[in-house]
Amino acid sequence: MARGKGWRPWQRQASPWARRGPWETGQETAPDPIREAEDRPEPVEGIRIDRTDFTGAIRANRRKSLAICLGLTLFGMALGYLVGWWVAPPYVPEGAGLPAMLLSGGGAVGAAVMAVAGGLWSTLALTTGDRMALGIAGAREADPIADRRLHNVVEEMAIAAGLPKPRVMVIETDMPNAFAAGLRPEKGTIAVTRGLMNRLSRDELQAVVAHETGHLANGDSRYMVVVSVMVGLIVIVAAMARNMAYFGGGSRRGSDRNGGNALALVALLLMVVAILAPFAAQAMQFALSRQREYLADATAVKLTRNPKAMIGALMRLDEAAAATGRDAPTSARALEALWIVNPLDGPGESGRRRRRAGLFSTHPSIDDRIARIRAMG
Amino acid sequence: MEIWIILGIVVLVALYAIATYNGLVGRRNGVRNAFAQISVQLKRRHDLVPNLVAAVRDAMAFERETLEAVVAARGKAVAATQRAERGGSAADRAQALAAERELGAGLGRLLAVVEAYPEIRSGTHVSELTEELRSTENRIAFARQHYNDSIQSYNDRVQMFPSNLIAGMFGFRTEEFFQVDAAETAVPTVSLR
Numbered sequence: 001m002a003r004g005k006g007w008r009p010w011q012r013q014a015s016p017w018a019r020r021g022p023w024e025t026g027q028e029t030a031p032d033p034i035r036e037a038e039d040r041p042e043p044v045e046g047i048r049i050d051r052t053d054f055t056g057a058i059r060a061n062r063r064k065s066l067a068i069c070l071g072l073t074l075f076g077m078a079l080g081y082l083v084g085w086w087v088a089p090p091y092v093p094e095g096a097g098l099p100a101m102l103l104s105g106g107g108a109v110g111a112a113v114m115a116v117a118g119g120l121w122s123t124l125a126l127t128t129g130d131r132m133a134l135g136i137a138g139a140r141e142a143d144p145i146a147d148r149r150l151h152n153v154v155e156e157m158a159i160a161a162g163l164p165k166p167r168v169m170v171i172e173t174d175m176p177n178a179f180a181a182g183l184r185p186e187k188g189t190i191a192v193t194r195g196l197m198n199r200l201s202r203d204e205l206q207a208v209v210a211h212e213t214g215h216l217a218n219g220d221s222r223y224m225v226v227v228s229v230m231v232g233l234i235v236i237v238a239a240m241a242r243n244m245a246y247f248g249g250g251s252r253r254g255s256d257r258n259g260g261n262a263l264a265l266v267a268l269l270l271m272v273v274a275i276l277a278p279f280a281a282q283a284m285q286f287a288l289s290r291q292r293e294y295l296a297d298a299t300a301v302k303l304t305r306n307p308k309a310m311i312g313a314l315m316r317l318d319e320a321a322a323a324t325g326r327d328a329p330t331s332a333r334a335l336e337a338l339w340i341v342n343p344l345d346g347p348g349e350s351g352r353r354r355r356r357a358g359l360f361s362t363h364p365s366i367d368d369r370i371a372r373i374r375a376m377g
Numbered sequence: 378m379e380i381w382i383i384l385g386i387v388v389l390v391a392l393y394a395i396a397t398y399n400g401l402v403g404r405r406n407g408v409r410n411a412f413a414q415i416s417v418q419l420k421r422r423h424d425l426v427p428n429l430v431a432a433v434r435d436a437m438a439f440e441r442e443t444l445e446a447v448v449a450a451r452g453k454a455v456a457a458t459q460r461a462e463r464g465g466s467a468a469d470r471a472q473a474l475a476a477e478r479e480l481g482a483g484l485g486r487l488l489a490v491v492e493a494y495p496e497i498r499s500g501t502h503v504s505e506l507t508e509e510l511r512s513t514e515n516r517i518a519f520a521r522q523h524y525n526d527s528i529q530s531y532n533d534r535v536q537m538f539p540s541n542l543i544a545g546m547f548g549f550r551t552e553e554f555f556q557v558d559a560a561e562t563a564v565p566t567v568s569l570r
Contacts, residue, residue: 148505148508148509149508149512152508152509152512152515153512155512155516156512156515156516156519157519159414159418159516159519159520159523160519160522160523161523162407162410162411162414162523162526162527202511302526303519305522
Protein backbone atom coordinates (compact mmCIF):
# COMPACT_ATOMS: atom_id res chain seq x y z
CA MET A 1 0.00 0.00 0.00
CA ALA A 2 1.75 3.12 -1.17
CA ARG A 3 0.75 6.35 0.46
CA GLY A 4 -0.78 8.90 -1.90
CA LYS A 5 1.74 11.29 -3.38
CA GLY A 6 2.09 14.66 -1.75
CA TRP A 7 0.59 13.51 1.54
CA ARG A 8 3.16 14.66 4.05
CA PRO A 9 1.64 15.21 7.48
CA TRP A 10 4.96 16.41 8.85
CA GLN A 11 4.99 19.31 6.42
CA ARG A 12 1.72 20.77 7.50
CA GLN A 13 2.95 23.95 9.09
CA ALA A 14 5.72 23.71 11.62
CA SER A 15 5.19 20.27 13.08
CA PRO A 16 2.08 18.56 14.38
CA TRP A 17 4.08 16.78 17.04
CA ALA A 18 6.49 19.31 18.32
CA ARG A 19 6.66 18.42 21.94
CA ARG A 20 10.07 18.85 23.43
CA GLY A 21 9.43 21.24 26.24
CA PRO A 22 11.67 22.73 28.88
CA TRP A 23 11.02 19.96 31.40
CA GLU A 24 12.72 17.32 29.29
CA THR A 25 16.30 18.39 29.55
CA GLY A 26 17.69 14.99 30.48
CA GLN A 27 21.41 15.13 31.06
CA GLU A 28 23.56 14.14 28.13
CA THR A 29 25.26 10.79 27.91
CA ALA A 30 28.64 10.93 29.54
CA PRO A 31 31.34 11.22 26.88
CA ASP A 32 33.25 8.01 26.36
CA PRO A 33 36.85 8.28 25.21
CA ILE A 34 36.66 5.03 23.24
CA ARG A 35 33.66 6.16 21.29
CA GLU A 36 34.85 9.72 20.82
CA ALA A 37 36.82 8.47 17.85
CA GLU A 38 33.65 7.28 16.15
CA ASP A 39 31.46 9.75 14.36
CA ARG A 40 29.16 10.90 17.12
CA PRO A 41 27.30 13.98 16.04
CA GLU A 42 27.54 16.84 18.49
CA PRO A 43 24.48 16.81 20.73
CA VAL A 44 22.24 19.61 19.60
CA GLU A 45 20.35 21.51 22.25
CA GLY A 46 16.64 21.05 21.86
CA ILE A 47 16.90 18.77 18.85
CA ARG A 48 13.59 18.45 17.04
CA ILE A 49 12.69 15.61 14.77
CA ASP A 50 10.32 16.89 12.14
CA ARG A 51 10.71 14.13 9.58
CA THR A 52 10.84 10.64 10.88
CA ASP A 53 10.50 7.57 8.76
CA PHE A 54 9.60 5.19 11.55
CA THR A 55 6.32 4.32 9.83
CA GLY A 56 8.22 3.05 6.81
CA ALA A 57 10.62 1.15 9.05
CA ILE A 58 7.71 -0.41 10.91
CA ARG A 59 5.90 -1.48 7.74
CA ALA A 60 8.95 -3.07 6.15
CA ASN A 61 9.67 -4.91 9.37
CA ARG A 62 6.16 -6.30 9.64
CA ARG A 63 6.47 -7.72 6.14
CA LYS A 64 9.79 -9.37 6.89
CA SER A 65 8.58 -10.86 10.17
CA LEU A 66 5.50 -12.29 8.51
CA ALA A 67 7.59 -13.75 5.69
CA ILE A 68 9.92 -15.45 8.16
CA CYS A 69 7.01 -16.87 10.18
CA LEU A 70 5.33 -18.22 7.05
CA GLY A 71 8.58 -19.62 5.71
CA LEU A 72 9.27 -21.43 8.94
CA THR A 73 5.79 -22.94 9.06
CA LEU A 74 6.04 -24.13 5.45
CA PHE A 75 9.47 -25.52 6.17
CA GLY A 76 8.12 -27.50 9.12
CA MET A 77 5.25 -28.79 7.03
CA ALA A 78 7.63 -29.84 4.25
CA LEU A 79 9.65 -31.80 6.78
CA GLY A 80 6.44 -33.42 8.04
CA TYR A 81 5.51 -34.30 4.47
CA LEU A 82 8.85 -35.99 3.86
CA VAL A 83 8.59 -38.01 7.05
CA GLY A 84 5.01 -38.99 6.21
CA TRP A 85 6.09 -40.08 2.74
CA TRP A 86 8.85 -42.15 4.25
CA VAL A 87 6.57 -43.84 6.76
CA ALA A 88 3.87 -44.64 4.19
CA PRO A 89 5.30 -44.48 0.67
CA PRO A 90 2.65 -44.23 -2.04
CA TYR A 91 1.96 -47.12 -4.36
CA VAL A 92 3.44 -46.08 -7.68
CA PRO A 93 2.35 -48.04 -10.79
CA GLU A 94 4.88 -49.02 -13.47
CA GLY A 95 6.05 -46.18 -15.70
CA ALA A 96 4.48 -43.42 -13.69
CA GLY A 97 6.23 -40.06 -13.75
CA LEU A 98 7.81 -38.17 -10.90
CA PRO A 99 4.65 -36.25 -9.92
CA ALA A 100 2.87 -39.50 -9.10
CA MET A 101 5.76 -40.52 -6.90
CA LEU A 102 5.67 -37.28 -4.98
CA LEU A 103 1.95 -37.36 -4.20
CA SER A 104 1.45 -39.14 -0.94
CA GLY A 105 -1.38 -39.47 1.53
CA GLY A 106 1.07 -40.21 4.30
CA GLY A 107 2.93 -37.04 3.43
CA ALA A 108 -0.22 -34.94 3.64
CA VAL A 109 -0.99 -36.44 7.04
CA GLY A 110 2.56 -35.68 8.17
CA ALA A 111 2.32 -32.04 7.09
CA ALA A 112 -1.05 -31.65 8.80
CA VAL A 113 0.28 -33.23 11.99
CA MET A 114 3.13 -30.71 12.05
CA ALA A 115 0.76 -27.78 11.58
CA VAL A 116 -1.73 -28.97 14.22
CA ALA A 117 0.94 -29.93 16.75
CA GLY A 118 2.56 -26.53 16.27
CA GLY A 119 -0.76 -24.82 16.87
CA LEU A 120 -1.57 -26.78 20.02
CA TRP A 121 1.86 -26.43 21.55
CA SER A 122 1.91 -22.70 20.76
CA THR A 123 -1.41 -22.25 22.54
CA LEU A 124 -0.06 -24.00 25.60
CA ALA A 125 3.15 -21.96 25.57
CA LEU A 126 1.23 -18.72 25.05
CA THR A 127 -0.94 -19.21 28.11
CA THR A 128 1.94 -19.94 30.49
CA GLY A 129 5.02 -18.49 28.82
CA ASP A 130 5.13 -14.93 30.17
CA ARG A 131 4.55 -15.97 33.76
CA MET A 132 7.36 -18.49 33.43
CA ALA A 133 9.76 -15.96 31.94
CA LEU A 134 9.08 -13.46 34.74
CA GLY A 135 9.52 -16.18 37.32
CA ILE A 136 12.85 -17.30 35.89
CA ALA A 137 14.14 -13.73 35.81
CA GLY A 138 13.07 -13.21 39.43
CA ALA A 139 10.93 -10.16 38.69
CA ARG A 140 8.92 -8.57 41.50
CA GLU A 141 6.11 -6.03 41.41
CA ALA A 142 7.52 -2.48 41.49
CA ASP A 143 6.56 -0.35 44.47
CA PRO A 144 4.35 2.59 43.40
CA ILE A 145 5.91 4.96 45.97
CA ALA A 146 9.59 4.02 45.96
CA ASP A 147 9.73 3.42 42.23
CA ARG A 148 7.48 6.32 41.39
CA ARG A 149 9.61 7.47 38.48
CA LEU A 150 9.53 4.05 36.82
CA HIS A 151 5.77 3.85 37.22
CA ASN A 152 5.39 7.33 35.76
CA VAL A 153 7.62 6.58 32.79
CA VAL A 154 5.76 3.35 32.02
CA GLU A 155 2.42 5.13 32.21
CA GLU A 156 3.65 7.96 29.99
CA MET A 157 4.69 5.46 27.34
CA ALA A 158 1.41 3.60 27.63
CA ILE A 159 -0.37 6.90 26.96
CA ALA A 160 1.83 7.56 23.94
CA ALA A 161 1.03 4.11 22.56
CA GLY A 162 -2.66 4.34 23.49
CA LEU A 163 -2.49 1.18 25.59
CA PRO A 164 -3.63 0.52 29.14
CA LYS A 165 -0.77 0.70 31.62
CA PRO A 166 1.12 -2.60 31.73
CA ARG A 167 2.25 -4.23 34.98
CA VAL A 168 5.54 -2.80 36.18
CA MET A 169 8.15 -5.13 37.63
CA VAL A 170 11.68 -4.78 38.96
CA ILE A 171 14.48 -7.33 38.84
CA GLU A 172 16.95 -6.81 41.69
CA THR A 173 20.23 -7.13 39.84
CA ASP A 174 22.93 -4.65 38.99
CA MET A 175 23.07 -5.67 35.33
CA PRO A 176 21.21 -2.94 33.43
CA ASN A 177 18.62 -4.57 31.21
CA ALA A 178 14.91 -4.84 30.58
CA PHE A 179 12.32 -7.02 28.91
CA ALA A 180 8.63 -7.19 28.20
CA ALA A 181 6.27 -10.13 28.39
CA GLY A 182 2.64 -10.40 27.49
CA LEU A 183 0.32 -12.24 25.23
CA ARG A 184 -1.80 -9.30 24.17
CA PRO A 185 -0.86 -5.62 24.01
CA GLU A 186 -3.55 -4.88 26.61
CA LYS A 187 -2.19 -7.33 29.18
CA GLY A 188 1.53 -6.81 29.19
CA THR A 189 4.27 -6.65 31.77
CA ILE A 190 7.41 -4.56 31.60
CA ALA A 191 10.33 -5.62 33.77
CA VAL A 192 13.49 -3.57 34.26
CA THR A 193 16.53 -4.30 36.39
CA ARG A 194 17.59 -2.15 39.32
CA GLY A 195 20.90 -1.52 37.57
CA LEU A 196 19.08 0.03 34.62
CA MET A 197 17.17 2.46 36.81
CA ASN A 198 20.32 3.49 38.63
CA ARG A 199 22.42 4.13 35.56
CA LEU A 200 20.13 5.83 33.06
CA SER A 201 18.80 9.36 32.91
CA ARG A 202 15.06 9.81 32.92
CA ASP A 203 14.93 10.28 29.16
CA GLU A 204 17.05 7.20 28.56
CA LEU A 205 14.91 5.13 30.90
CA GLN A 206 11.95 6.38 28.92
CA ALA A 207 13.56 5.22 25.69
CA VAL A 208 14.16 1.73 27.09
CA VAL A 209 10.60 1.52 28.41
CA ALA A 210 9.39 2.74 25.01
CA HIS A 211 11.34 -0.07 23.35
CA GLU A 212 9.63 -2.60 25.60
CA THR A 213 6.25 -0.95 25.05
CA GLY A 214 7.00 -1.35 21.36
CA HIS A 215 7.50 -5.09 21.86
CA LEU A 216 4.11 -5.20 23.58
CA ALA A 217 2.31 -3.06 21.02
CA ASN A 218 3.68 -5.11 18.13
CA GLY A 219 2.73 -8.43 19.73
CA ASP A 220 6.29 -9.67 19.61
CA SER A 221 6.08 -12.26 22.33
CA ARG A 222 3.29 -13.95 20.40
CA TYR A 223 5.45 -14.05 17.29
CA MET A 224 8.45 -15.34 19.14
CA VAL A 225 6.51 -18.05 20.99
CA VAL A 226 4.92 -19.40 17.80
CA VAL A 227 8.25 -19.38 16.03
CA SER A 228 10.23 -21.00 18.82
CA VAL A 229 7.61 -23.73 19.12
CA MET A 230 7.87 -24.40 15.39
CA VAL A 231 11.65 -24.51 15.66
CA GLY A 232 11.40 -26.94 18.57
CA LEU A 233 9.08 -29.17 16.56
CA ILE A 234 11.41 -29.13 13.58
CA VAL A 235 14.39 -30.03 15.76
CA ILE A 236 12.52 -32.96 17.36
CA VAL A 237 11.07 -34.31 14.10
CA ALA A 238 14.41 -34.00 12.37
CA ALA A 239 16.04 -36.04 15.13
CA MET A 240 13.32 -38.69 14.73
CA ALA A 241 13.82 -38.72 11.00
CA ARG A 242 17.56 -39.22 11.38
CA ASN A 243 16.92 -42.22 13.59
CA MET A 244 14.34 -43.61 11.18
CA ALA A 245 16.60 -43.27 8.20
CA TYR A 246 19.48 -44.78 10.15
CA PHE A 247 17.56 -47.80 11.39
CA GLY A 248 15.68 -48.19 8.11
CA GLY A 249 12.20 -47.36 9.32
CA GLY A 250 9.16 -47.24 7.07
CA SER A 251 7.46 -50.12 5.29
CA ARG A 252 9.12 -51.14 2.08
CA ARG A 253 5.95 -51.87 0.14
CA GLY A 254 6.87 -52.79 -3.46
CA SER A 255 10.22 -51.13 -3.34
CA ASP A 256 11.69 -53.83 -5.61
CA ARG A 257 9.15 -53.49 -8.41
CA ASN A 258 8.29 -49.82 -8.49
CA GLY A 259 9.13 -46.62 -6.79
CA GLY A 260 12.49 -47.99 -5.81
CA ASN A 261 14.24 -45.01 -7.30
CA ALA A 262 11.80 -42.62 -5.75
CA LEU A 263 12.28 -44.27 -2.39
CA ALA A 264 16.03 -43.93 -2.63
CA LEU A 265 15.64 -40.32 -3.69
CA VAL A 266 13.32 -39.48 -0.82
CA ALA A 267 15.54 -41.31 1.65
CA LEU A 268 18.49 -39.23 0.53
CA LEU A 269 16.44 -36.04 0.61
CA LEU A 270 15.18 -36.90 4.08
CA MET A 271 18.71 -37.46 5.36
CA VAL A 272 19.91 -34.14 4.01
CA VAL A 273 16.90 -32.22 5.32
CA ALA A 274 17.00 -33.96 8.69
CA ILE A 275 20.62 -32.95 9.17
CA LEU A 276 20.26 -29.36 7.97
CA ALA A 277 16.75 -28.54 9.24
CA PRO A 278 17.57 -27.73 12.87
CA PHE A 279 20.28 -25.27 11.88
CA ALA A 280 18.19 -23.63 9.19
CA ALA A 281 15.18 -23.33 11.51
CA GLN A 282 17.21 -21.79 14.30
CA ALA A 283 18.89 -19.37 11.95
CA MET A 284 15.41 -18.26 10.84
CA GLN A 285 14.27 -17.88 14.42
CA PHE A 286 17.22 -15.66 15.28
CA ALA A 287 16.74 -13.64 12.10
CA LEU A 288 13.18 -12.95 13.22
CA SER A 289 14.35 -12.09 16.70
CA ARG A 290 16.77 -9.52 15.26
CA GLN A 291 14.03 -8.06 13.07
CA ARG A 292 11.80 -7.58 16.10
CA GLU A 293 14.56 -5.74 17.92
CA TYR A 294 14.91 -3.28 15.04
CA LEU A 295 11.15 -2.88 15.00
CA ALA A 296 10.99 -2.19 18.73
CA ASP A 297 13.71 0.44 18.32
CA ALA A 298 11.71 2.09 15.54
CA THR A 299 8.57 1.99 17.66
CA ALA A 300 10.44 3.50 20.60
CA VAL A 301 11.46 6.43 18.42
CA LYS A 302 7.88 6.76 17.28
CA LEU A 303 6.66 6.87 20.89
CA THR A 304 9.26 9.19 22.36
CA ARG A 305 10.13 11.24 19.25
CA ASN A 306 13.54 11.31 20.88
CA PRO A 307 16.08 9.14 19.01
CA LYS A 308 18.95 10.71 20.95
CA ALA A 309 17.81 9.17 24.21
CA MET A 310 17.44 5.75 22.59
CA ILE A 311 20.97 5.94 21.22
CA GLY A 312 22.33 7.09 24.58
CA ALA A 313 20.55 4.26 26.40
CA LEU A 314 21.83 1.65 23.95
CA MET A 315 25.39 2.90 24.37
CA ARG A 316 25.23 2.69 28.15
CA LEU A 317 23.65 -0.75 28.03
CA ASP A 318 26.31 -1.84 25.58
CA GLU A 319 29.11 -0.74 27.89
CA ALA A 320 27.51 -2.51 30.84
CA ALA A 321 26.99 -5.71 28.85
CA ALA A 322 30.64 -5.60 27.83
CA ALA A 323 31.57 -5.40 31.50
CA THR A 324 29.41 -8.29 32.75
CA GLY A 325 29.38 -10.37 29.57
CA ARG A 326 30.03 -14.03 30.16
CA ASP A 327 29.45 -13.95 33.91
CA ALA A 328 25.79 -13.18 33.33
CA PRO A 329 23.57 -15.24 35.67
CA THR A 330 21.91 -18.40 34.41
CA SER A 331 18.50 -16.75 34.40
CA ALA A 332 19.81 -14.16 31.96
CA ARG A 333 21.25 -16.91 29.81
CA ALA A 334 17.96 -18.80 29.66
CA LEU A 335 16.05 -15.73 28.50
CA GLU A 336 18.73 -14.51 26.11
CA ALA A 337 16.35 -13.47 23.35
CA LEU A 338 14.02 -11.46 25.60
CA TRP A 339 16.33 -8.72 26.86
CA ILE A 340 16.69 -5.32 25.25
CA VAL A 341 20.41 -5.96 24.79
CA ASN A 342 21.95 -9.40 24.77
CA PRO A 343 23.30 -10.04 28.29
CA LEU A 344 25.76 -12.62 26.97
CA ASP A 345 27.33 -10.29 24.47
CA GLY A 346 30.51 -9.78 26.44
CA PRO A 347 34.07 -10.10 25.23
CA GLY A 348 34.76 -13.60 23.92
CA GLU A 349 37.88 -15.69 24.43
CA SER A 350 39.91 -13.28 22.35
CA GLY A 351 38.89 -10.45 24.65
CA ARG A 352 37.54 -8.41 21.72
CA ARG A 353 33.88 -7.48 21.45
CA ARG A 354 31.81 -8.85 18.63
CA ARG A 355 31.03 -5.87 16.44
CA ARG A 356 28.84 -7.75 13.99
CA ALA A 357 25.81 -9.91 14.54
CA GLY A 358 26.11 -13.40 13.07
CA LEU A 359 23.59 -15.91 11.81
CA PHE A 360 23.05 -17.22 15.32
CA SER A 361 22.72 -13.99 17.30
CA THR A 362 19.44 -13.15 18.99
CA HIS A 363 20.17 -9.41 18.80
CA PRO A 364 21.58 -7.16 16.10
CA SER A 365 24.86 -5.55 17.07
CA ILE A 366 24.44 -2.29 18.99
CA ASP A 367 26.33 -0.44 16.25
CA ASP A 368 23.82 -1.58 13.64
CA ARG A 369 20.90 -0.60 15.84
CA ILE A 370 22.31 2.87 16.47
CA ALA A 371 23.02 3.32 12.75
CA ARG A 372 19.42 2.44 11.93
CA ILE A 373 18.01 4.79 14.55
CA ARG A 374 20.19 7.56 13.13
CA ALA A 375 18.88 6.81 9.66
CA MET A 376 15.33 7.25 10.94
CA GLY A 377 15.86 10.69 12.45
CA MET B 378 -22.37 -22.28 -12.35
CA GLU B 379 -21.87 -18.63 -13.27
CA ILE B 380 -24.51 -17.60 -10.78
CA TRP B 381 -22.45 -19.08 -7.96
CA ILE B 382 -19.30 -17.29 -9.06
CA ILE B 383 -21.14 -13.96 -9.25
CA LEU B 384 -22.75 -14.61 -5.89
CA GLY B 385 -19.36 -15.43 -4.39
CA ILE B 386 -17.88 -12.17 -5.66
CA VAL B 387 -20.82 -10.19 -4.27
CA VAL B 388 -20.42 -11.83 -0.87
CA LEU B 389 -16.69 -11.10 -0.84
CA VAL B 390 -17.24 -7.43 -1.71
CA ALA B 391 -19.90 -7.14 0.97
CA LEU B 392 -17.60 -8.69 3.58
CA TYR B 393 -14.81 -6.29 2.60
CA ALA B 394 -17.17 -3.33 2.88
CA ILE B 395 -18.32 -4.39 6.34
CA ALA B 396 -14.78 -4.94 7.59
CA THR B 397 -13.62 -1.58 6.23
CA TYR B 398 -16.62 0.28 7.65
CA ASN B 399 -16.02 -1.23 11.08
CA GLY B 400 -12.33 -0.43 10.86
CA LEU B 401 -13.15 3.20 10.08
CA VAL B 402 -15.61 3.45 12.96
CA GLY B 403 -13.07 1.90 15.31
CA ARG B 404 -10.39 4.35 14.25
CA ARG B 405 -12.71 7.33 14.53
CA ASN B 406 -13.63 6.27 18.05
CA GLY B 407 -9.92 5.88 18.72
CA VAL B 408 -9.43 9.51 17.73
CA ARG B 409 -12.21 10.64 20.07
CA ASN B 410 -10.87 8.54 22.89
CA ALA B 411 -7.40 9.99 22.37
CA PHE B 412 -8.88 13.48 22.57
CA ALA B 413 -10.66 12.67 25.83
CA GLN B 414 -7.37 11.31 27.18
CA ILE B 415 -5.81 14.77 26.76
CA SER B 416 -8.38 16.43 29.01
CA VAL B 417 -7.91 13.70 31.61
CA GLN B 418 -4.22 14.59 31.80
CA LEU B 419 -4.96 18.33 31.87
CA LYS B 420 -7.23 17.78 34.88
CA ARG B 421 -4.42 15.92 36.58
CA ARG B 422 -2.28 19.00 36.12
CA HIS B 423 -4.94 21.26 37.66
CA ASP B 424 -5.07 19.04 40.74
CA LEU B 425 -1.31 19.01 41.12
CA VAL B 426 -0.63 22.75 41.04
CA PRO B 427 -1.90 23.68 44.56
CA ASN B 428 0.31 21.02 46.17
CA LEU B 429 3.35 22.14 44.26
CA VAL B 430 2.80 25.79 45.07
CA ALA B 431 2.32 25.02 48.76
CA ALA B 432 5.55 23.04 48.78
CA VAL B 433 7.78 25.70 47.27
CA ARG B 434 6.07 28.87 48.51
CA ASP B 435 8.32 29.48 51.53
CA ALA B 436 11.53 28.65 49.75
CA MET B 437 10.69 30.91 46.82
CA ALA B 438 10.04 34.31 48.31
CA PHE B 439 12.37 35.82 45.70
CA GLU B 440 10.47 34.28 42.77
CA ARG B 441 7.07 35.55 43.82
CA GLU B 442 5.92 36.57 40.36
CA THR B 443 6.66 33.18 38.82
CA LEU B 444 4.59 31.49 41.49
CA GLU B 445 1.74 33.98 41.29
CA ALA B 446 1.63 33.66 37.53
CA VAL B 447 1.20 29.90 37.87
CA VAL B 448 -1.58 30.24 40.43
CA ALA B 449 -3.41 32.81 38.30
CA ALA B 450 -2.99 30.72 35.15
CA ARG B 451 -4.38 27.67 36.90
CA GLY B 452 -7.44 29.61 38.07
CA LYS B 453 -8.07 30.83 34.56
CA ALA B 454 -7.55 27.40 33.05
CA VAL B 455 -9.92 25.67 35.48
CA ALA B 456 -12.61 28.30 34.88
CA ALA B 457 -12.20 28.21 31.11
CA THR B 458 -12.25 24.42 31.03
CA GLN B 459 -15.45 24.32 33.08
CA ARG B 460 -17.08 26.85 30.75
CA ALA B 461 -16.04 24.86 27.73
CA GLU B 462 -17.33 21.62 29.23
CA ARG B 463 -20.69 23.09 30.19
CA GLY B 464 -21.66 23.42 26.55
CA GLY B 465 -18.94 25.70 25.41
CA SER B 466 -18.88 27.33 22.01
CA ALA B 467 -15.85 27.11 19.75
CA ALA B 468 -14.64 30.39 21.26
CA ASP B 469 -14.84 28.93 24.77
CA ARG B 470 -12.83 25.92 23.68
CA ALA B 471 -10.19 28.13 22.11
CA GLN B 472 -10.04 30.12 25.33
CA ALA B 473 -9.60 26.97 27.39
CA LEU B 474 -6.78 25.88 25.11
CA ALA B 475 -5.09 29.27 25.42
CA ALA B 476 -5.40 29.17 29.21
CA GLU B 477 -3.87 25.70 29.31
CA ARG B 478 -1.02 26.96 27.16
CA GLU B 479 -0.37 29.76 29.58
CA LEU B 480 -0.45 27.37 32.52
CA GLY B 481 1.96 25.03 30.75
CA ALA B 482 4.38 27.87 30.08
CA GLY B 483 4.13 29.09 33.67
CA LEU B 484 4.79 25.62 35.03
CA GLY B 485 7.72 25.23 32.69
CA ARG B 486 9.23 28.40 34.13
CA LEU B 487 8.53 27.26 37.67
CA LEU B 488 10.19 23.92 37.05
CA ALA B 489 13.20 25.62 35.56
CA VAL B 490 13.44 27.85 38.62
CA VAL B 491 13.18 24.90 41.02
CA GLU B 492 15.89 23.06 39.10
CA ALA B 493 18.09 26.13 39.26
CA TYR B 494 18.00 26.45 43.06
CA PRO B 495 19.54 23.38 44.70
CA GLU B 496 18.31 24.35 48.16
CA ILE B 497 14.72 24.15 46.93
CA ARG B 498 15.29 21.07 44.85
CA SER B 499 16.79 19.06 47.68
CA GLY B 500 13.59 18.91 49.74
CA THR B 501 12.19 15.38 49.27
CA HIS B 502 8.66 16.64 49.06
CA VAL B 503 9.62 19.13 46.38
CA SER B 504 11.58 16.60 44.35
CA GLU B 505 8.65 14.20 44.45
CA LEU B 506 6.36 16.93 43.28
CA THR B 507 8.66 18.03 40.48
CA GLU B 508 8.83 14.41 39.32
CA GLU B 509 5.03 14.30 39.35
CA LEU B 510 4.86 17.58 37.50
CA ARG B 511 7.39 16.53 34.91
CA SER B 512 5.46 13.32 34.44
CA THR B 513 2.23 15.26 34.04
CA GLU B 514 3.74 17.55 31.43
CA ASN B 515 5.00 14.47 29.61
CA ARG B 516 1.63 12.79 29.85
CA ILE B 517 -0.08 15.79 28.32
CA ALA B 518 2.48 15.90 25.54
CA PHE B 519 2.23 12.16 24.90
CA ALA B 520 -1.56 12.24 25.02
CA ARG B 521 -1.51 14.94 22.33
CA GLN B 522 1.02 12.97 20.36
CA HIS B 523 -1.16 9.87 20.53
CA TYR B 524 -4.12 11.98 19.48
CA ASN B 525 -2.20 13.05 16.38
CA ASP B 526 -1.01 9.49 15.74
CA SER B 527 -4.55 8.17 15.83
CA ILE B 528 -5.70 10.99 13.58
CA GLN B 529 -2.98 10.02 11.14
CA SER B 530 -4.00 6.39 11.04
CA TYR B 531 -7.66 7.36 10.68
CA ASN B 532 -6.91 9.87 7.91
CA ASP B 533 -4.80 7.27 6.10
CA ARG B 534 -7.83 5.01 6.00
CA VAL B 535 -10.17 7.77 4.89
CA GLN B 536 -7.89 8.90 2.07
CA MET B 537 -6.25 5.71 0.81
CA PHE B 538 -7.67 3.57 -1.94
CA PRO B 539 -9.78 1.42 -1.72
CA SER B 540 -11.03 2.17 1.79
CA ASN B 541 -11.64 5.78 0.72
CA LEU B 542 -14.59 4.55 -1.38
CA ILE B 543 -16.33 3.22 1.72
CA ALA B 544 -15.35 6.31 3.71
CA GLY B 545 -16.87 8.56 1.04
CA MET B 546 -20.08 6.55 0.93
CA PHE B 547 -20.68 6.82 4.68
CA GLY B 548 -19.44 10.34 5.17
CA PHE B 549 -16.19 9.81 7.09
CA ARG B 550 -14.25 13.08 7.03
CA THR B 551 -10.58 13.61 7.70
CA GLU B 552 -9.66 15.18 11.03
CA GLU B 553 -7.37 18.13 11.58
CA PHE B 554 -4.11 17.62 13.45
CA PHE B 555 -3.65 19.21 16.84
CA GLN B 556 -1.32 22.17 16.44
CA VAL B 557 0.93 23.76 19.00
CA ASP B 558 1.93 27.35 18.52
CA ALA B 559 5.41 28.69 18.97
CA ALA B 560 4.70 30.29 22.36
CA GLU B 561 4.29 26.90 23.97
CA THR B 562 7.42 25.33 22.56
CA ALA B 563 9.66 28.24 23.52
CA VAL B 564 12.19 27.41 26.23
CA PRO B 565 11.54 29.47 29.34
CA THR B 566 14.25 31.77 30.60
CA VAL B 567 15.40 31.73 34.21
CA SER B 568 16.87 34.80 35.78
CA LEU B 569 19.55 33.95 38.33
CA ARG B 570 19.85 37.02 40.46
